[in-house]
Amino acid sequence: MKSTLKLLAILFISSLAFVGCSSDDDDDHDGDHDHDHEEINILRYTLTNGNDVVTLTFTDLDGEGGADGTFEVSGALSANTTYTGALELLHEEEDGEIDNIGAEIAAEQADEHEVFYITNITGLNVTTTDVDEDSNPLGFNTTVTTGAAGTGLLTVTVVHEGKKPNDGTVDDALIGTDEGPGSIDITVTFSVQVQ
Numbered sequence: 001m002k003s004t005l006k007l008l009a010i011l012f013i014s015s016l017a018f019v020g021c022s023s024d025d026d027d028d029h030d031g032d033h034d035h036d037h038e039e040i041n042i043l044r045y046t047l048t049n050g051n052d053v054v055t056l057t058f059t060d061l062d063g064e065g066g067a068d069g070t071f072e073v074s075g076a077l078s079a080n081t082t083y084t085g086a087l088e089l090l091h092e093e094e095d096g097e098i099d100n101i102g103a104e105i106a107a108e109q110a111d112e113h114e115v116f117y118i119t120n121i122t123g124l125n126v127t128t129t130d131v132d133e134d135s136n137p138l139g140f141n142t143t144v145t146t147g148a149a150g151t152g153l154l155t156v157t158v159v160h161e162g163k164k165p166n167d168g169t170v171d172d173a174l175i176g177t178d179e180g181p182g183s184i185d186i187t188v189t190f191s192v193q194v195q
Contacts, residue, residue: 039063040101040186042090045156047083047144054083056154058188061092076193077124079149085126085142087115089158089186106130106140113185114162115139116170118155121192123147126154136164146194157187 041063045056054077060069077083089102105113110132116139117126125145128137139158162173162182176182 039091039099040089040158042088042092042098043156043186043188044088044090045190046086046088047077048086049078049081049083052078052081052083056156056190056192058190071188071190073190073192076195077144077146079146079194081146083144083146085144087140087142087156102140106138110138111136111164112161113138114159114164114166114173116155116157116159116168116173117142118157118170119152119192121150121152121154121194123150124152124154124192124194132164134164149195151191151193153189154192155187155189158185159183160185 041060043058047054047056053074055072055074057072057074058069059072060066087102088100089105091099091101093099111134113132114137115128117128119126123146127143127145128139128141129143130138130141132138157170159170159173159182161176161180163175163177164173166172166175170184174182174184
């Protein structure tokens with residue numbers, strides 16, 4: 001009995017080593033390879049109206065499990081104003097080199113992603129202005145309109161392999177497709193002021 005258990009343990013460990021060394025190259029038919037969504041360590045959302053520029057930045061260079069990330073909002077939004085919004089998803093390497101993961105997603109995997117903007121600020125509306133190849137919302141480019149002065153939260157959520165089209169909510173997108181449920185690449189909540 002002991003020798004059988006030892007043999008089973010050795011077979012189990014060997015199978016783990018084999019799986020751990022497997023390559024994803026078989027899925028790489030055209031030479032492109034998927035980016036690693038877990039490597040997004042900077043999310044930057046820039047809102048622009050002429051010289052009025054407000055930047056919302058989340059930075060977590062050591063990733064999950066390390067120190068808490070930092071949130072920075074460069075200033076207040078102006079009341080009753082329309083902004084053009086641009087979202088960047090970046091990965092900063094230890095040597096300072098920056099990979100633009102958002103640009104890769106928009107160019108190569110737009111049909112597998114959607115960005116959602118949820119706010120509790122009365123009068124603040126975010127409208128997606130870019131679409132994927134099937135004319136479904138993407139969300140890297142937006143129009144943001146503000147109403148009266150107020151303070152609240154703005155949450156940016158990037159869903160991967162979610163249901164498209166959906167009802168405009170993260171929950172519906174996460175239902176996914178026949179291939180499985182969607183997942184969240186990153187979600188960040190900023191405290192925002194309109195004045």
